[in-house]
């Protein structure tokens with residue numbers, strides 16, 4: 001028997017979450033963001049659940065080729081655009097739409113020979129200060145791009161830094177929306193503004209966004225947890241990580257558990273040893289002290305980790321679960337067989353990170369199935 005650990009990708013949950021994002025912005029088109037191998041879910045595995053989107057957005061040209069290989073003929077957008085001039089040849093060949101965020105990318109396009117003109121997304125740095133043209137140089141970039149025979153259509157685009165929270169105590173996106181609206185005033189073309197958080201928290205009509213770009217919400221994680229959880233947003237976990245108990249131990253008061261003796265029993269306890277560790281992508285810093293553990297579901301019942309996460313194992317409290325033992329299924333995140341849900345956000349917060357990082361970090365050695 002292979003080591004009893006498994007990740008499951010839930011096609012129906014992906015479909016549901018996409019529809020949920022669409023419902024939040026009913027007049028907008030939806031990019032399914034599938035960068036980082038569909039946030040760790042696997043592009044090929046997530047494809048069926050996400051094909052109801054209007055297009056796929058990603059970073060890596062290799063990932064774009066994989067989407068075309070799946071038979072997708074619709075739009076594909078490179079969110080960081082081309083990394084070197086040669087990449088434009090693949091854009092022409094595969095009909096990829098690409099972001100233009102710097103003047104070098106305009107130079108490359110101006111020198112590119114293509115039969116079919118390209119659809120481009122012109123990115124404004126409206127305040128995040130990563131990619132894009134500053135508002136004062138945006139219009140001249142648009143004018144230059146618009147004059148190129150290589151360009152068919154320009155969509156106006158920006159990205160928010162604080163759509164999931166307030167910024168300095170104020171509305172998190174207002175300053176960027178104002179900068180964007182002012183610099184794009186009377187420029188023609190569609191607009192693309194919202195990531196998951198903005199799509200769910202702000203009205204697409206008010207933002208006048210023609211294309212939303214949800215990533216994390218599709219995979220069933222709430223960007224603004226703990227303010228709102230996935231139940232609040234009506235999202236479903238798209239990935240379940242589960243493993244089995246492979247041993248149990250009885251503890252007496254004073255007995256410690258695992259490396260560093262980070263947990264010490266204060267009463268008689270029974271613990272289960274689970275076949276999942278940090279080499280599987282479970283975060284090593286997830287809390288397992290006496291004061292705080294990280295939630296798990298044992299046969300669908302909530303419990304918590306005790307002791308440090310090691311490479312191949314974690315230990316969980318089964319004192320109050322007399323029927324739990326070797327072979328019991330422990331859900332590390334996602335949905336248990338009895339329907340109970342443990343959102344990846346609840347685990348992430350105990351590891352001082354976000355659901356994004358955990359799903360992207362699912363390790364190669366974990367077998368994955370699609371349901």
Ligand SMILES: *Cc1c(COP(=O)(O)O)cnc(C)c1O
Pocket residue numbers: 033035079159194195196197213214215216217223
């Ligand atoms: C990753 C990304 C998104 C999706 O962000 P989420 O927070 O996962 O919804 C949207 N737009 C751009 C430009 C991105 O890079």
